[in-house]
Amino acid sequence: MRKSNIYLGIFSLVFLFLSGCAGNETKNETKNEGELDSNIKATLTFGTWDADSMKLYEELDIEGRFQELYPNVSLEIEEMKDDTEYFNAMKIRASAGELPDIMFNETVTLANFAEYLYDLSDTEAAKNNILADGYSVDGEVLGIPEKRQEEYVFFWRDQFEEAGVDVPQTWNEFVEISKKLQEYYGADNKDYMAIALGAKDEWPIYPLIENMPSGISGNGQYWNDMAKQDTPFEEGTDINIAYHKINDFFKTGVFGKDPLGMGYDQAFSIFMQKGAAMAMDSPIGLTAIKSEGIDTSNLESFYIPFRESEDDSLYLPVRGDFLMGITKNTENYELAKEFVEFYFSDAWYPDYISKLASASTMETVDKELDPVFESAERNSSNVVVYTYNGGDAEFQKLVTETRFDYKKLGAQMFEPDFNIEDVFTKLNKDWKKARQE
Numbered sequence: 001m002r003k004s005n006i007y008l009g010i011f012s013l014v015f016l017f018l019s020g021c022a023g024n025e026t027k028n029e030t031k032n033e034g035e036l037d038s039n040i041k042a043t044l045t046f047g048t049w050d051a052d053s054m055k056l057y058e059e060l061d062i063e064g065r066f067q068e069l070y071p072n073v074s075l076e077i078e079e080m081k082d083d084t085e086y087f088n089a090m091k092i093r094a095s096a097g098e099l100p101d102i103m104f105n106e107t108v109t110l111a112n113f114a115e116y117l118y119d120l121s122d123t124e125a126a127k128n129n130i131l132a133d134g135y136s137v138d139g140e141v142l143g144i145p146e147k148r149q150e151e152y153v154f155f156w157r158d159q160f161e162e163a164g165v166d167v168p169q170t171w172n173e174f175v176e177i178s179k180k181l182q183e184y185y186g187a188d189n190k191d192y193m194a195i196a197l198g199a200k201d202e203w204p205i206y207p208l209i210e211n212m213p214s215g216i217s218g219n220g221q222y223w224n225d226m227a228k229q230d231t232p233f234e235e236g237t238d239i240n241i242a243y244h245k246i247n248d249f250f251k252t253g254v255f256g257k258d259p260l261g262m263g264y265d266q267a268f269s270i271f272m273q274k275g276a277a278m279a280m281d282s283p284i285g286l287t288a289i290k291s292e293g294i295d296t297s298n299l300e301s302f303y304i305p306f307r308e309s310e311d312d313s314l315y316l317p318v319r320g321d322f323l324m325g326i327t328k329n330t331e332n333y334e335l336a337k338e339f340v341e342f343y344f345s346d347a348w349y350p351d352y353i354s355k356l357a358s359a360s361t362m363e364t365v366d367k368e369l370d371p372v373f374e375s376a377e378r379n380s381s382n383v384v385v386y387t388y389n390g391g392d393a394e395f396q397k398l399v400t401e402t403r404f405d406y407k408k409l410g411a412q413m414f415e416p417d418f419n420i421e422d423v424f425t426k427l428n429k430d431w432k433k434a435r436q437e
Contacts, residue, residue, distance in 0.1 A: 040332075101335075107388065145319075198265070198268065204267070247413045272294050
């Protein structure tokens with residue numbers, strides 16, 4: 001298995017040259033039906049931004065396992081720094097007609113690459129995946145979710161107990177216990193953060209800024225519904241209510257003295273060393289904690305309580321992550337399809353998913369929850385799960401036209417001169433104009 005770290009600054013020059021050279025050697029088959037020769041000689045290419053997955057590809061020998069089926073097939077896997085670098089690279093490749101054979105998508109990017117992906121509805125992998133149909137585009141399964149993802153608030157139970165606070169059950173309680181933790185521990189440690197965030201990278205804000213608008217009502221199609229409205233940011237809408245609450249929360253000081261001055265890695269490292277009581281993250285966060293060999297006996301979690309009252313439902317967004325698809329640039333369609341089937345079969349998926357913190361997306365593969373995630377069930381009441389959709393093609397078009405970037409907007413809320421009313425006024429104006437055009 002060959003892997004490479006390609007940085008975007010040199011990517012557009014290097015990749016187009018290399019892919020042109022390698023493509024003629026390794027891609028020797030076009031899309032066709034029928035039985036595939038097990039002696040086929042080829043290279044399948046794909047990339048990832050998940051460092052933990054990359055380690056497991058080597059540790060569990062994904063290439064060797066696939067070669068038990070196709071001995072002369074090699075895998076070329078690129079590891080990229082993060083999802084931003086990955087999708088910027090994929091945009092360049094798509095324009096050049098040089099996408100890899102296999103492509104991972106997030107729910108929010110699937111619509112943007114839909115025209116480049118094959119329908120996988122007829123695969124056993126798609127049929128046995130509990131989330132795949134929920135992300136179909138015009139009835140076609142263009143990506144099969146590898147992981148099931150929920151967002152958690154990780155917290156140190158001993159810090160909560162010492163400060164005399166309980167797990168919050170409502171949004172107001174979440175804000176208040178954060179203030180108490182900051183006041184209690186910040187009195188002796190000026191660098192303390194009740195919540196470690198890393199807003200410099202912008203994306204770590206997503207558990208709040210992306211999820212809260214739909215989390216208020218449990219509407220997984222919230223972004224798609226927004227695309228049908230002329231002024232979706234007006235007073236009284238869920239996104240207006242949510243962003244006012246988040247903006248007020250960010251002004252409380254519970255994210256430290258300079259949340260825009262550090263990125264995710266630094267902030268989460270501080271949390272792991274108990275320089276912060278809480279951190280919001282997906283299951284990947286727990287994988288990082290365990291990879292550092294940190295004692296988790298005092299580590300627990302709860303779901304972000306977007307609700308007003310404990311009697312209300314606590315809506316929990318569940319999304320598929322790392323949606324695996326086959327690109328139309330491949331000249332090895334049948335082989336790529338065999339790889340997708342292999343990836344989600346007993347030959348690979350159970351061992352792979354068992355090493356990750358994420359839950360299984362396959363009906364055929366059960367996985368017990370880690371105790372840290374089990375604690376979220378105990379610590380959160382009246383939980384109602386809903387499938388989160390990151391936005392269809394119409395929504396993505398409007399996002400492009402209006403430059404509505406909720407992660408960037410969330411980071412701007414930490415700026416002293418940020419005015420949310422001005423932002424809403426401009427967004428409503430731009431959104432209506434974009435819809436009319």
